[in-house]
Amino acid sequence: MSPEKAQAYWKENISTILKLLVVWFIVSFGCGILFINELNTIEISGVKLGFWFAQQGSIYVFVILIFVYVAKMTAIDEKYDVHE
Known part of the structure; x- marks a missing residue:
């Protein structure tokens, strides 16, 4: 693989990781801590939504x-022809 192609591959890889980490941060820290009062005004099956995100929702989102x-990485690997 050429150095330019390798650099583009890692740039796209890191970009994907950072985007997913932002989503994880917003869900776990934002919904579980920062926005919990606003989310607790919504109830689903008798459970407040803020509590649900703090206890289970962020884990589901992580999975x-x-x-x-x-x-995404499978698609990137195939794009740069580094798949198995």
Whole structure:
């Protein structure tokens, strides 16, 4: 792989990671701590939404982000012809 192609690959890789980390931060810290009072005004099946995000929601989102990362990295690997 040429140095320019390798640099573009890692730039796209790091960009993907940073975007997913921002989503994870917003969901875990934002919804679980910062916006909890606003989210607690919404109830689903008797459970306040802010409490749900703090206890379970951020974990579900993290697991979903793992699958999104795998899909995105598979596409990036194929784009730069470094897949297995």
